Amino acid sequence: MKLLLKAGRVIDPSQNIDALMDIAIQDAKIVQIGPNLSEGQTNGRKGPSSKTKTIDLTGRVVVPGLIDMHTHLREPGFEYKETIETGSLAAAAGGFTSIACMPNTQPVNDNRSITEFIKRKAALAGRVHVYPIAAITIESAGRSLTDFRDLQDAGAIGFSDDGKSVLNSALMRRALEYASSIDMPVICHCEDPQLSAGGSMNEGFVSTELGLAPIPAMAEDVMTARDIIIAEYTRTAVHIAHVSTAGSVEFIRSAKKRGVKVTAETAPHYFTLTDDSLRDFNTFYKVNPPLRTKEDLEAVKEGLRDGTVDVIASDHAPHAVTDKDVEFEFAASGMIGLETSLALSLKLVDDGILTLPQLIQKMSFNPAKILKIPKGTLQVGVDADVTVIDREKIWTVDCHQFRSRSRNSPFHGRRMKGKAVMTIMGGEITYDESQNNA
Amino acid sequence: MANQKVVMDADGIDRSLTRIAYEIIEKNKGVESLILVGIRTGGVFLAQRLREKILKIEGVEIPMGILDITLYRDDVLKTQKKPLLGKTDMPSSLDNKKVILVDDVLFTGRTIRAAMDALIDFGRPKLIQLSVLVDRGHRELPIRADFVGKNLPSSLWEAVTVHLTEKTGRDEVVIEESV
Amino acid sequence: MKLTQKDLLGIKDLSVEEINLILDTAESFIEVSTREIKKVPTLRGKTVINLFLEASTRTRTSFEIAGKRLSADTINISSSTSSIVKGETLIDTAKNLEAMNPDIIVIRHSAAGAPHILAKTVKQSVINAGDGAHEHPTQALLDLMTIRSKKGQIAGLQVAICGDIAHSRVARSNIYALTKMGASVTVAGPATMMPRYIEQMGVKACCKLEDAIVDADIIMMLRIQLERQTEHIFPSLREYSTYFGLNRKNITLAKDDVLIMHPGPVNRGIELAPDIADAPFSIILDQVTNGVAVRMALLYLLTGGN
Numbered sequence: 034m035k036l037l038l039k040a041g042r043v044i045d046p047s048q049n050i051d052a053l054m055d056i057a058i059q060d061a062k063i064v065q066i067g068p069n070l071s072e073g074q075t076n077g078r079k080g081p082s083s084k085t086k087t088i089d090l091t092g093r094v095v096v097p098g099l100i101d102m103h104t105h106l107r108e109p110g111f112e113y114k115e116t117i118e119t120g121s122l123a124a125a126a127g128g129f130t131s132i133a134c135m136p137n138t139q140p141v142n143d144n145r146s147i148t149e150f151i152k153r154k155a156a157l158a159g160r161v162h163v164y165p166i167a168a169i170t171i172e173s174a175g176r177s178l179t180d181f182r183d184l185q186d187a188g189a190i191g192f193s194d195d196g197k198s199v200l201n202s203a204l205m206r207r208a209l210e211y212a213s214s215i216d217m218p219v220i221c222h223c224e225d226p227q228l229s230a231g232g233s234m235n236e237g238f239v240s241t242e243l244g245l246a247p248i249p250a251m252a253e254d255v256m257t258a259r260d261i262i263i264a265e266y267t268r269t270a271v272h273i274a275h276v277s278t279a280g281s282v283e284f285i286r287s288a289k290k291r292g293v294k295v296t297a298e299t300a301p302h303y304f305t306l307t308d309d310s311l312r313d314f315n316t317f318y319k320v321n322p323p324l325r326t327k328e329d330l331e332a333v334k335e336g337l338r339d340g341t342v343d344v345i346a347s348d349h350a351p352h353a354v355t356d357k358d359v360e361f362e363f364a365a366s367g368m369i370g371l372e373t374s375l376a377l378s379l380k381l382v383d384d385g386i387l388t389l390p391q392l393i394q395k396m397s398f399n400p401a402k403i404l405k406i407p408k409g410t411l412q413v414g415v416d417a418d419v420t421v422i423d424r425e426k427i428w429t430v431d432c433h434q435f436r437s438r439s440r441n442s443p444f445h446g447r448r449m450k451g452k453a454v455m456t457i458m459g460g461e462i463t464y465d466e467s468q469n470n471a
Numbered sequence: 472m473a474n475q476k477v478v479m480d481a482d483g484i485d486r487s488l489t490r491i492a493y494e495i496i497e498k499n500k501g502v503e504s505l506i507l508v509g510i511r512t513g514g515v516f517l518a519q520r521l522r523e524k525i526l527k528i529e530g531v532e533i534p535m536g537i538l539d540i541t542l543y544r545d546d547v548l549k550t551q552k553k554p555l556l557g558k559t560d561m562p563s564s565l566d567n568k569k570v571i572l573v574d575d576v577l578f579t580g581r582t583i584r585a586a587m588d589a590l591i592d593f594g595r596p597k598l599i600q601l602s603v604l605v606d607r608g609h610r611e612l613p614i615r616a617d618f619v620g621k622n623l624p625s626s627l628w629e630a631v632t633v634h635l636t637e638k639t640g641r642d643e644v645v646i647e648e649s650v
Numbered sequence: 651m652k653l654t655q656k657d658l659l660g661i662k663d664l665s666v667e668e669i670n671l672i673l674d675t676a677e678s679f680i681e682v683s684t685r686e687i688k689k690v691p692t693l694r695g696k697t698v699i700n701l702f703l704e705a706s707t708r709t710r711t712s713f714e715i716a717g718k719r720l721s722a723d724t725i726n727i728s729s730s731t732s733s734i735v736k737g738e739t740l741i742d743t744a745k746n747l748e749a750m751n752p753d754i755i756v757i758r759h760s761a762a763g764a765p766h767i768l769a770k771t772v773k774q775s776v777i778n779a780g781d782g783a784h785e786h787p788t789q790a791l792l793d794l795m796t797i798r799s800k801k802g803q804i805a806g807l808q809v810a811i812c813g814d815i816a817h818s819r820v821a822r823s824n825i826y827a828l829t830k831m832g833a834s835v836t837v838a839g840p841a842t843m844m845p846r847y848i849e850q851m852g853v854k855a856c857c858k859l860e861d862a863i864v865d866a867d868i869i870m871m872l873r874i875q876l877e878r879q880t881e882h883i884f885p886s887l888r889e890y891s892t893y894f895g896l897n898r899k900n901i902t903l904a905k906d907d908v909l910i911m912h913p914g915p916v917n918r919g920i921e922l923a924p925d926i927a928d929a930p931f932s933i934i935l936d937q938v939t940n941g942v943a944v945r946m947a948l949l950y951l952l953t954g955g956n
Contacts, residue, residue, distance in 0.1 A: 241816075
């Protein structure tokens with residue numbers, strides 16, 4: 034099977050490419066990239082190739098397959114919220130060819146068998162590369178480290194106790210040191226649970242008005258600062274997940290200036306929504322870290338613009354109706370994002386915060402680099418993971434059309450501009466908008 | 472406004488009230504145990520006037536109550552929009568009192584039905600009599616007035632309005648075609 | 651004149667005209683409660699469900715009496731939120747109640763926003779009888795009514811609200827209510843009980859009781875919730891009552907004709923010295939009396955129509 038992607042605007046930050054080009058794919062690999070490729074000349078093979086499928090991508094943007102380094106697939110344990118299969122379908126529909134999934138399943142992904150189970154299920158679904166992130170501590174309980182090397186061997190690509198911080202600073206130090214020695218990233222959910230105890234929204238004027246128990250921005254900031262301090266001291270790398278506060282952005286910015294090996298991600302809702310959205314107690318806006326203020330939102334955007342924030346990840350967190358259709362303080366935190374992440378992020382380009390290549394870098398090359406996976410590039414010889422984007426497509430989010438098993442998106446009904454219209458993973462088309470609408 | 476007709480002027484109203492005051496005293500053989508109860512809002516002013524006239528005639532100041540019948544109306548819950556509630560002020564229990572209920576216009580009888588229900592909640596009157604300035608007919612309940620200022624045959628599409636100085640600055644009863 | 655919304659969820663949503671309508675209507679209802687037969691037939695055949703998912707005696711009784719004096723059938727459901735959480739969801743409870751065709755549902759809940767869920771779920775009118783630390787609109791309305799009847803008007807008055815502002819729905823509803831009606835409000839409490847950006851609600855905030863009550867026309871003392879001590883928001887009861895309790899001495903800072911209010915139940919000897927609670931300038935029991943009238947007014951105004 035050969036594929037020839039013709040005449041798209043190819044953007045590949047890893048090779049500094051932003052030009053009208055063709056891409057030739059054969060045997061699941063990219064075999065050629067350049068202007069005006071013809072069907073016959075793919076990789077020097079001679080003769081007419083009747084099996085080559087040519088796709089005209091005039092007017093489309095062609096980028097390295099997008100990577101979402103922060104998702105929750107809920108399987109095993111919470112299959113009523115999402116499964117690896119439904120999550121994979123959602124990822125492909127959102128333009129992603131690789132996703133990393135967090136370990137807060139039931140049981141927690143803290144051992145080889147869970148990691149292997151996830152890999153196996155993902156391969157069966159076959160829609161997206163799924164990279165399991167294993168827990169830092171057993172049951173993510175913060176007491177003792179998991180078997181890092183065994184998990185690495187089983188296919189885990191990083192460690193995180195996502196959903197909480199490793200509170201014991203000495204243990205966190207050991208985790209960073211040990212992970213660093215085997216060249217594995219550690220991803221930190223930064224939250225001081227005593228400062229955030231009982232809270233369900235950002236502490237600010239809105240929480241004062243609504244009387245909802247507040248989570249101060251500093252609950253995130255003190256842990257961001259601590260993790261940076263530990264990384265700096267131990268000269269290890271640390272990745273800060275879902276940055277939502279102006280304070281965290283600033284801590285990361287100054288640490289980077291000092292040469293600390295800190296990287297950071299944010300999620301689309303933190304540069305799109307503020308705590309003002311909570312005024313009618315709609316639990317779809319309940320997320321952790323909580324939606325912050327306009328000032329935080331602007332700081333996150335500035336962090337993206339100046340490179341402090343390296344990655345945009347969805348923090349796709351599926352929850353069933355029963356988890357959300359309850360009193361605000363009892364509702365589960367989280368919103369789904371795989372199928373809205375790209376369009377919300379493209380708004381940054383429309384608003385002049387990022388150039389399109391910068392955005393693509395934050396959604397492909399940068400996460401690949403942090404996770405140390407051979408992805409996020411269109412170089413000849415790599416897996417043919419490609420995302421095709423229609424920059425101009427106007428569409429309205431309809432949560433009932435989602436591939437995800439859950440519907441907890443606050444963006445239902447929102448008009449969006451720009452969409453992934455084709456996703457290709459390993460040379461296979463995993464999502465095709467035209468088929469979808471046919 | 473074109474079809475407006477004055478059917479009672481200030482003098483006419485005053486003469487009617489004077490006659491009613493005499494009739495009340497005559498029918499009740501004096502003013503013993505009498506209490507005037509005016510129905511908000513028009514009936515209240517008429518009750519006050521009757522009280523003054525009775526004072527002039529008999530030299531006795533008889534007690535007076537004010538009744539807001541809104542809470543007893545049979546149509547009060549038909550709409551979300553509610554009539555503005557007025558205060559009820561009953562000077563004493565109505566046990567064994569002769570109650571003269573006073574209203575401006577007697578029409579369907581529903582207001583009087585509501586008023587009688589309300590009165591019963593203030594005790595067990597010896598009797599209730601009804602005094603109105605205008606009886607325009609069209610009763611929907613078996614109710615009749617004991618004292619009537621003027622019987623005014625009217626059609627259903629006409630509106631009868633009692634203007635009183637205390638309320639609108641002039642004394643006049645007007646009939647007009649309602650749109 | 652009518653209320654524009656089907657529900658009463660908070661003072662924040664009310665216009666000054668609507669507040670005045672409720673207060674004027676409530677004034678007229680005062681008289682009904684003084685009759686020998688304390689009952690009018692207005693809501694005959696109507697059903698009011700008091701869904702109280704958080705402990706309450708005063709407010710629930712007040713709503714029940716209000717409903718009964720209007721001839722409504724009142725049904726009380728009392729349960730702790732925790733048992734509801736374990737079993738049926740609030741939405742299921744709401745749908746079940748709706749299926750029984752009540753006319754009004756009154757809800758008290760420990761979670762902010764719970765009445766809003768109910769109001770979105772059912773077609774009936776919903777009255778918020780207190781939701782978490784969010785709002786307690788009927789309390790604020792009865793407070794306005796009490797102040798208006800004692801002082802003649804609300805505009806221009808200096809009102810001090812003192813205590814645990816952060817956790818108080820009474821404070822929030824009263825801040826909305828009093829500022830809408832033109833009073834100037836000062837809130838006072840230890841910094842640990844003061845929510846951030848409270849001044850943006852149009853009030854002055856201070857951390858000394860004395861500063862708040864200087865020249866006050868009205869002092870509203872809030873109930874200190876003893877169980878909050880575990881959250882470290884005050885060091886000890888002794889310290890709190892010494893520095894944030896109202897007593898014979900510090901009350902002299904207020905205007906000579908100052909009136910003392912409290913939403914109840916009072917912790918005698920903690921936020922209020924016992925002789926202050928019983929003093930002639932304490933109008934705490936007037937608040938309770940007016941509470942019935944305000945709730946009658948709301949049941950009356952919200953029932954009926956389509």
